[in-house]
Amino acid sequence: MSSTPTMSLFILLSLFGFLAIKVESAPTYSFHSCTDTYTFKPNTTYSTNLNLLLSSLTSNASLHDGFLRTSVAPINGLFLCRGDASPALCQDCVAAAADDILRRCPNQTESIIWYDTCLLRYSNQSFNNIVPSVSLQSNTTVASSEQSQFEQSLSDMMNDLKSEANSQTGKKFATKEVNFTSSQTLYGLAQCYPDLSSFDCNMCLESAVAALPSCCSGRKGARVLLPACNIRYEFYLFYNITHTSSSSPPSPPSSSSGKSNISIVVAIVIPIVVALALFVAGCCFLRRRANKKKYTTFKQDDGSGFGAVYKGILPNGHEIAVKRLSLTSLQGALEFRNEAALVAKLQHRNLENPSDRPSMATIALMLNSYSVTLSLPRQPASFMRGRTPNRLKNGVDSDQSSCSIPWSANEASITGVYPR
Incomplete structure (x- = not known):
């Protein structure tokens, strides 16, 4: 049971805190002025146009950086929010001022109202920048x-504020603090x-500052x-x-800022160039590796000095062997030509055509049997005139007339048919 009063007290304090926040954030009314020279009647064209004007000002309060001047013929209107007001605070202040001005000035053709964070005004005449003038002061004074x-x-x-606000190119707004x-x-x-032009802004602020001694001398606060x-x-x-914008306009870039800009450009360009170089190198490497994949290594360099031999297939289907010279072999073009000539000399020209080669079955039969029938040997391509006696051509020696071993003889060699 004791928790119920505690909970009720907590809820009550929360409500009071919420209300305090709402009251603190609500726009604060300062002053208003209604001109009684001209009035209008309700439910007339002027009344309708005034409502349209105020509605337009309210709906655009958060979209125009705290200031808007517009008109719905024949009425001119504007609002100005304090330079440090957020868009949401400006919107709330202008909406409150638009409702309040119709209540305080119900049928006047020219009115102005000030809040702590904004002002709103309308008129069917050209606006006067100086009149009316209002001063508000604190009740306490300095010692x-x-x-x-x-x-x-x-x-x-005030002199510093006047100069600074007048020199602003955007919001003509300045703040300052003094110890x-x-x-x-x-x-x-x-x-x-x-x-406002610089001249008009300066004249207006001069009038406001000039009013301080007569209205607010020694006061601890005044407006x-x-x-x-x-x-x-x-x-x-x-x-x-x-949210204050009291900073002065940006000064022209100095030499140090120019150097910093150059440094920034260099810092951006160099990584881009390096990245492009790496990209090109990577593309070349991948292309080279793809070309190498077309060949398969079937013999590696054994230290003799020339390098690896690669097997490849040409587009027409022929298989080729390519020897790649090693950079560490110190072999030049002359050595390569010598090796190529040596390979050409060692080529067995009779075996160029695979159909001329004996089959493995024939070779096995020759090695395992004496009953071998071989075709008459043909004259080899590398024919050399021999000096063997004629008696050997018939396959029988005078000293070996009793032997029956046949011989295969040609003008270049004497070969025993049967295996040894």
Whole structure:
């Protein structure tokens, strides 16, 4: 039972925390101004066009980098979000301002409303950048002993903010912080419409800064709100540092940056060249290996000095043998020609035609039997005139007339038919 009150307390604290977050993130109303010179009646064309204009501004609040100027004839409208506002925060602020301005200025043809993070305005006339002007200040003041130091620090900071915001090419928005004392920091902000010229932005900010002594002298916090620009300072951080764009425009590249760019280019090009070289080398290697696969090695170099012999098949089906000279053999073209000539001399020309070769059965019969019938030996191609006596041609020697062993004789050799 004791866990029930604890659970209820936890849920209640969670709800309070959620509500606190929602309230903290909600847009904060600052001020509004309605011009009573001209009014319009409800349910008229002007009323319809005004609703269309506000709807267009609201739907585009997160898409145009915090600023949009548009019109639905004859009404001109715009919104400006603070330079550090996120797109989601800008969208929420403009939507709240569009609903609030119709409630606070229900039938005025020209109105403007400021929130902490945005402003929204519309008019059926050309916009005035200076009027109306609104100042908001803190209820607390700095100590009298610090008054002169405060005014000097504030003046220097505002001059810096004015110059920096006016020099921006995108958002004309700048922030700055100054160490006022060892325990106090002064934060400042300045902003103009992004589409204002440098001259108009400078004039607007000059008017805002000039209003500070008369409205907010010695105050620990103050805002001066003009339609086209605004300034603010506080002794606490009131803007989002991560979204500020107070950095100055990029300076021209120096020589060191040029060198770094060259280094980057070299670092990119060299690996590409090396990769291409490796790719080409790999292709050559694979092609060479594929060509070598067409040959099979049937005799390796035995140390005699020439290299391996490869067996291959030509496209017409003939088998060939290719000897590849070894680089370590130190054999040159002369040695190769000598070897080729030697091989040609050792060729047995009678055995060039396989049909002229005796079969293995005939050879086996010759080796195992005396009853062999051989064809009459033909004159060999390498015929040489012999000097054997005629008596040997008949196969019978005078001293061996009783022998019956037949002889195979030709003009170059005498061969016994039967095996020895």
